[in-house]
Amino acid sequence: MVQKLKPAAPISPSLGKPLKRSFLDRSVHEVAPDLIGATLLVNGIGGLIVEVEAYHHTDPAAHSFRGPTPRNRVMFGPAGFTYVYRSYGIHWCLNFVCEEEGSASAVLIRALEPTHGIAAMRRRRGLHDERSLCSGPGKLTEALGITIAHSELPLDQPPFALHARTGKADIISGVRIGITKAADLPWRYGMQGSKFLSKPFAAI
DNA sequence: CTCTTGATCTTCT
């Protein structure tokens, strides 16, 4: 009599080496494409970063363009911290502060490919297929449980963790989404072919 | 599939 084998447990997705927050202490235009394929976790829940946008303080579309305010002050501090803001009165959006202190640039995290804690993300998001869990800046903060309480925190300390991408990444760029100022600048970056983007990139 | 609209907080004019 052959014993029926128990189905194998799902293999936990492999993670690259942990990234220190100094990884973000470079030009936002270098960091943004380098983040594609990295893994972002909040309390162990998250996934691969597949879409970001770069915002530099010389860019009229950046929140830091007109100088520090109570909302954006963390952007004027050291690199490697989170900047979370309220979008359209309803959603939260997550940024990573980049560059040396005072330069006030940040990367907006726009979409993740869910890999860790998918069941928890579904609970937070309600009835949604996997492709819709984190395919937008407001969606992924809801899925990961991010609020203003997660702003101004270091990215290399709990509850946050960042892990380097393991393989190669095929990175594409295009114009940013949903802005009217400096709308022609190609500072949106994505993982080519990903099914988890907030919107497709325009054809080459 | 695309287009329109409501929800509703923070900042700026």
Add this chain to the structure above:
DNA sequence: GAAGATCAAGAGC
């Protein structure tokens, strides 16, 4: 008073 780094639901094709 208006605009904004958004999302989901509903109407129309």
